[in-house]
Amino acid sequence: MKTALCWDDRFATHDMGRGAMYLPIEGLVEDDLHVDSTARIVRTRNLIRAAGLDDELAVVVPREARVDELLRVHSPEHVERMKAESDAGRGDAGGGFTPMDGRSYGLALLSAGSALTALELVLGGRARAAHAMLRRSGHHAWRDSGYGFCIFNNCAVAARAAQVEHGIERVAIVDIDAHHGNGTEAIFLSDPTVLTVSIHQDRSFPVETGMVETVGDGEGVGANVNVNLPAGTGDPGYHRALDEIVCPILRAYRPQVVIVACGVDASLFDPLSRLGVTAAGFAGIAQRLLAVANDVCEGRLVSVQEGGYSHVYAPFCWLAFLEVLAGLPRHDDPFEPFVAGQACCREEAPWQRAALDEQRAFLAAYWSVLA
Numbered sequence: 001m002k003t004a005l006c007w008d009d010r011f012a013t014h015d016m017g018r019g020a021m022y023l024p025i026e027g028l029v030e031d032d033l034h035v036d037s038t039a040r041i042v043r044t045r046n047l048i049r050a051a052g053l054d055d056e057l058a059v060v061v062p063r064e065a066r067v068d069e070l071l072r073v074h075s076p077e078h079v080e081r082m083k084a085e086s087d088a089g090r091g092d093a094g095g096g097f098t099p100m101d102g103r104s105y106g107l108a109l110l111s112a113g114s115a116l117t118a119l120e121l122v123l124g125g126r127a128r129a130a131h132a133m134l135r136r137s138g139h140h141a142w143r144d145s146g147y148g149f150c151i152f153n154n155c156a157v158a159a160r161a162a163q164v165e166h167g168i169e170r171v172a173i174v175d176i177d178a179h180h181g182n183g184t185e186a187i188f189l190s191d192p193t194v195l196t197v198s199i200h201q202d203r204s205f206p207v208e209t210g211m212v213e214t215v216g217d218g219e220g221v222g223a224n225v226n227v228n229l230p231a232g233t234g235d236p237g238y239h240r241a242l243d244e245i246v247c248p249i250l251r252a253y254r255p256q257v258v259i260v261a262c263g264v265d266a267s268l269f270d271p272l273s274r275l276g277v278t279a280a281g282f283a284g285i286a287q288r289l290l291a292v293a294n295d296v297c298e299g300r301l302v303s304v305q306e307g308g309y310s311h312v313y314a315p316f317c318w319l320a321f322l323e324v325l326a327g328l329p330r331h332d333d334p335f336e337p338f339v340a341g342q343a344c345c346r347e348e349a350p351w352q353r354a355a356l357d358e359q360r361a362f363l364a365a366y367w368s369v370l371a
């Protein structure tokens with residue numbers, strides 16, 4: 001059985017417009033592309049094809065999500081407002097830096113549908129794992145609003161579908177995007193049936209959320225896990241966070257499906273983070289999460305794209321992740337000669353080690369497996 005790649009050419013046509021990173025073009029700010037540009041996903045799709053993976057993967061055109069599927073995690077008001085703004089041809093999904101145009105709503109439905117398609121392929125036994133490449137991302141979207149370039153929370157929609165449509169009782173969402181999965185956390189904060197784990201850069205975006213102390217609410221206490229990585233953490237520290245905190249928690253929780261919020265903006269060259277993870281590092285992340293899925297849920301792993309803004313390097317990071325999911329040999333990373341000169345990619349600094357040890361000790365109060 002092959003690993004699936006969900007892809008629709010319409011994702012390659014959605015332009016977030018002009019912007020300097022994400023700032024509007026005004027005052028002294030010179031004209032440039034919005035950081036969530038079409039280029040990053042077009043180049044990723046090109047690289048996957050050029051590397052020969054189309055012959056190895058099942059490339060599947062996703063379906064659109066239905067509104068009733070969105071309403072399991074979003075309010076009717078939010079869905080209606082997103083449609084109205086898109087119908088008007090312009091607007092903002094939330095926060096003032098999440099642009100909408102005339103195609104945004106349709107592509108957001110297709111993005112959530114892409115996560116659902118990936119889930120259906122894996123749970124239906126038609127793919128051994130699946131990766132949904134999409135635009136727009138989802139993990140910052142709350143029940144009542146979009147935020148941080150996100151419109152609908154694709155992973156959350158997939159998690160609820162797993163429970164409602166497929167009889168799954170325990171879902172784990174593991175968010176490896178460099179930024180806190182604040183929307184996903186908020187949606188499931190008091191729900192013990194969806195374990196939400198976010199590994200992100202300490203005090204990055206959003207700055208108000210993502211603290212290790214936020215462990216869930218009510219019946220959901222313990223089922224929300226935040227791991228804060230100090231800037232400059234690199235591959236060894238990231239992998240240790242998985243080996244010593246996240247993977248033991250996943251094995252103890254025993255989810256019946258693992259959904260990965262697969263942002264690669266923790267990469268060494270990303271303009272929106274300072275974490276320094278390499279393509280080989282992302283392969284190591286995929287290996288660890290796949291090993292957990294193999295151990296606890298017969299390998300049922302669904303990967304859903306989130307951020308990743310270096311349009312030259314993010315494609316190599318997603319390629320590395322996908323090669324591991326598909327059990328294929330890895331292509332060389334052409335950036336490796338530069339990577340090799342970066343100490344943060346090779347060794348963990350003492351203060352980074354101490355920060356992780358402290359968080360592990362804190363979380364041990366909720367997860368005895370960490371004691």
Ligand SMILES: [Zn+2]
Pocket residue numbers: 177178179263265306307308
């Ligand atoms: Zn991000």
